[in-house]
Amino acid sequence: MNIQTKPNVAVITFLCPFPVSDGGRFGVFGQINDLRKFYNVTLVFKVAITEKPHVEALQAMWPEVEILPVYSNDVMANHASKKQISFLKKISRLVKKVKKRKKARRSHHQGISNPHRHYPFLPVDRQMIDFLEALFQKQTFDIVQVEYSDLLPLIHSLPHGAKTVFFQHENRYLILQDYFKLYNDKSLYASHVIDTVKFTELNLMNLYDRVLVLNQNDFAQLQEGVHEAKLRVWPTAVPDMFYAASVNRQPPEKAEKIVFLGSQGHPPNEDALKWFIEGMYPAVLKQTGMLLYVTGVWEESFKNNYPEVIFTGFLQDLTDLLHGAVLISPIRLGGGGIRIKILQSMAVGVPVITTLLACDGMEGIKHGENIFVAEQEAGFIEILQDLAAKEGLYASVSEHAKKFIQDHYSEGVTSLIRQKVYNELLAETPGHRSDQGK
Structure with missing residues (x-):
């Protein structure tokens, strides 16, 4: 008698999904709450040591999930979030400046100054990479899923034997596009910033076996740069x-x-x-x-x-x-x-x-x-x-x-969709990483 074992799935993100205090945590919480019913899930995230009580509460809530926090003494949870927060603060300050300039009827074609300082696709910090290297040497995974733009470059460090998945919660280049549009900045600099981020973001996505998006509009938006065969809708779950x-x-x-x-x-x-x-x-x-x-x-x-x-x-x-x-x-x-x-x-x-x-x-x-x-x-x-x-x-x-x-x-609806996406991917004939972007 053959005993069916659950596939092993690793999910790598940059935040602890508990407490569910914001949209990012809610999105991660909902999907792991779904996946844990059908797969052996290992959840990896870098987190400040001050959040240890939250990690322990989450482990008590999900005893069947292997939760592997990468603790940091920094106030910020990780390198990726440092970059993101710095990047977002930069935009926030500039929103204020643009409004002041508009009131004063001065030129508003300033865009985001020095975006290369806050480029969202820099290599992930060494502590996280070393942790993942040890994990992949010790455990074998059928699927490795990476989340958020800041962690896109992890594709270069994932095990070749696993199916790779990227879950795009929000497109970075679209945020920049809307920002410049809202403030009517049609300068060459604006298009330079948008196109540079867009090129990097889309090409990194194409290296994954699957790219998950939250709705049909995101699906259509990414079709211009990501192979359609890789794209799947992966809706947010609202747990019961x-x-x-x-x-x-x-x-x-x-x-x-x-x-x-x-x-x-x-x-x-x-x-x-x-x-x-x-x-x-x-x-x-x-x-x-x-x-x-x-x-x-x-x-x-x-x-x-x-x-x-x-x-x-x-x-x-x-x-x-x-x-x-x-x-x-x-x-x-x-x-x-x-x-x-x-x-x-x-x-x-x-x-x-x-x-x-x-x-x-x-x-x-x-x-x-x-x-x-x-x-x-x-x-x-x-x-x-x-x-x-x-x-x-x-x-x-x-x-x-x-x-x-x-x-x-609801859980019943999203669980069926997640099973279909994962099981379809697992049934595919293994390919070569070098063919993924072609």
């Missing part, structure tokens, strides 16, 4: 545990407050929140009386500019905050992927108002039924007024939002 508690909790008839989820370190968040507070919130507050609550980490200097806004800081449990709330996601800077904050909120029946950019690629959404889409300030204001005034509208959208998540992003 994140909305089970809200199943029997009745939504209010009218909206009671406004919530923005996200931290300042991600430039799209800062741009979105400033746009809403300065262009929309005064009118909404005056007409509805609804207060705005903002989660995550924000600089004191930023918070002091908006005394009328309630900054909650990091909240491990969002249940009470989201009850009776409307989530706003006025995102204007993209990069592909999907906004986890939107899925989280819809899962617990919170109506969402967002831009087309932020929800683009989400199949099954219907404006006015399970979500609201607005592109201009007036649209956000009108929808918030309706949710605060029209009885039954909040409850109706709440129920349709929960059903949307169950139909498209």
